[in-house]
Amino acid sequence: MLKALIFDVDGTLADTERDGHRVAFNRAFAEAGLPIVWDEALYGRLLVITGGKERLLHFFTHVRPDLRPAGDLNALIRHLHARKTDIYSDLLNSEGVPLRPGIRRLLGEARDRGLKLAIATTTTEKNLEPIWTALGPQARGWFHTVGAGDCVAAKKPAPDVYEYVLAGLGLAARDCLAFEDSENGLRAATGAGLSTIVTVTDYTRDQDFSAALLVVDHLGEPDLPLTRLTGTAFASRLLDVDALMALKLSAGGTSR
């Protein structure tokens, strides 16, 4: 019985990494007078580490320790990440939020059909405010439960944030579907027992999605058919609630 849809944020609800988070990190480095620029290729490699603070620590300790400034590294990371988060919000509020195809449509359909909605993301909760704004007034209220950032100690690929959200929903994993864009996210969702649909991004399309129920380029729109990359075959050219229920049934779940 499909009762809830659980969405990742970065790369899933919106394509935010290359032109959003990466740009915000670079502006925070520049503001701090640090000679650091994360270009698109380097950032793609750094994305293997989820969590901006964790990503900064990885960079200064394992990737470019030669660029590590003297002094308290943890204090520097806290400062850089706080500034990056403010810059990111300003950037998305001014440049707009690149919602992915089919997201607004599917959220509306799910609400109309009485499915619960939830968020399971590694990103800082403040970064969701531009997403709510882009989705529309009262959009935060569409989501029954939000798991974000430091609400769990172990970030993706650990399953903790999905387990936190399932507890908040009061539902079993078998009654839900997860939507992700990355291998880390897929591992987190499947680790919590969730059947997962992956919508790839330019950064993640070559990752291992063998554990996914279905891998597509995006959720599809009536005038923008999706392309199924791997996983369970289905007839529709877009993912709507009926298609999701049929997929859930094919995965051995029960449909509504």
Ligand code: XBP
């Ligand atoms: C993606 C992440 C986040 C963002 C940066 O989260 O790993 O760390 O890259 O956001 P998800 P922060 O795909 O789970 O939505 O700097 O706030 O961590």
Ligand code: MG
């Ligand atoms: Mg993601």
